Amino acid sequence: MTSDTAIPPSALLADLELPDPSRLLPTQVRGATCAWCNERLTGATALDLGPRTEPILGVAGRWFPRGCVPCTLRQVLAAYKTHGMSCEQCVDDATLCDVQRALRALALELRR
Numbered sequence: 001m002t003s004d005t006a007i008p009p010s011a012l013l014a015d016l017e018l019p020d021p022s023r024l025l026p027t028q029v030r031g032a033t034c035a036w037c038n039e040r041l042t043g044a045t046a047l048d049l050g051p052r053t054e055p056i057l058g059v060a061g062r063w064f065p066r067g068c069v070p071c072t073l074r075q076v077l078a079a080y081k082t083h084g085m086s087c088e089q090c091v092d093d094a095t096l097c098d099v100q101r102a103l104r105a106l107a108l109e110l111r112r
């Protein structure tokens with residue numbers, strides 16, 4: 001199967017590693033500010049990074065963090081690098097890996 005849309009960007013964003021939830025401020029948990037740099041976000045620039053299900057302060061539930069473009073791009077590039085080292089398909093032939101291809105497409109998109 002060769003579909004460029006096999007993995008939607010939203011699924012990749014929901015997989016990015018966030019700071020430990022116990023270190024996040026309430027505004028970051030709410031998605032009002034960037035989950036990484038705490039910069040105030042507007043609807044035009046914010047990227048949805050959720051839903052997340054890690055408990056916050058021992059309370060379980062879904063939460064919807066958001067990130068600014070520069071931070072999200074940095075995390076996508078980091079995930080791209082880490083993925084290539086830990087994925088069997090990528091070690092074999094990275095051009096056939098849907099995850100790798102989707103991460104690359106997302107990074108290019110964010111760079112605009």
Ligand SMILES: [Zn+2]
Binds near residue numbers: 034035038069072
């Ligand atoms: Zn940020």
Ligand SMILES: [Zn+2]
Binds near residue numbers: 087089097098
């Ligand atoms: Zn891969």
